[in-house]
Amino acid sequence: MKQSGIERRIADLIEPVIKDKGYDLVCLSLMGQELQIMAENPQTRNLGVDDCALLSREISTILEVEDPIKGHYRLEVSSPGIDRPLVKLQDFADFVDQEAKIEISPPLEGQKRFRGFLRGIEKKNEDDEILLETDTGMVHLSFHAIEKAKLVLTSKLLKKKISKEEDLITNEHQIEN
Template sequence: MTDAAQLTKLIEPEVTRLGFDLVRVSLSGTKYVSLQVMAEDPKTGQLTLDECATISRALSAMLDETDPIEDEYRLEVSSPGIDRPLTRAKDWTDWAGHEAKIALSEAIDGRKRFFGIVKGLDGDTALIEVDDAEIRLPLSLIQSAKLTLTDELIKASKPLSSEGADDIIEEKE
């Protein structure tokens, strides 16, 4: 099993059991394969380093037992970060008002790439505003979508901890 969708079905219950939400599973590389698992704490939308380690240990044990990937691979567990991918239907409502880059698998009105403001979700259709026009993008055609790093997004994404920030500022002064 080297399909991301099948791996997601295997990984998601384990991540959920640990109290986290799965954001994305991807398998990349041919010579050196990486299994990338992106998750978040539903309360914060982020993960701490300790939470990444907890997920990694649990997934490593489960993947060693089920052995779904034929070749050697490297497991990477991470938080989605500030400029997170939009992979789930709920992401389109959670991140409404922020800028995003979207790539489609098939063209709509001759375009496969869009850059605009996320406006929400209407059923199975993501809504974005591009040049003062609302564009409807079927979720089934979205190949990739990612928030764009802006000052507004930084303000909306509260850090889990500012511990040590005062020390860094004092060192620079």
């Protein structure tokens, strides 16, 4: 996903703090005077309410000192959610076989929006291509052309999420015993 100059500056300021607390920055978006930040725990690919509050306090402190946003703004820190945005190349690999919506620029054969199942990543020359199986066949989308991508909320995705959370609970229980 492409970022504006101010978004890149904010990401550069806050990402070290987010990493230091054990989380990953998924994405951020500045729309008007609203700064939305999505972060996750790399083990769970989620972020709890307490985690959001902790990161919000830490990020607020940095932004108050550095002051990259002129005037008043509203800060929102959240988990990426189940129908999460796909931002990093690894996201497309991690969610193979899941349904996704992808927007690209420039268009591919006149088409800008695609919906289908993620089938993997291929290296082509100097670029990585996302393989997306659509109703009309397999499409190869340049990773660098992706403007926006997100998972589609489906029962399959919900089952995967529930299964992963059950595995984490089981593993935590085994560690405690």
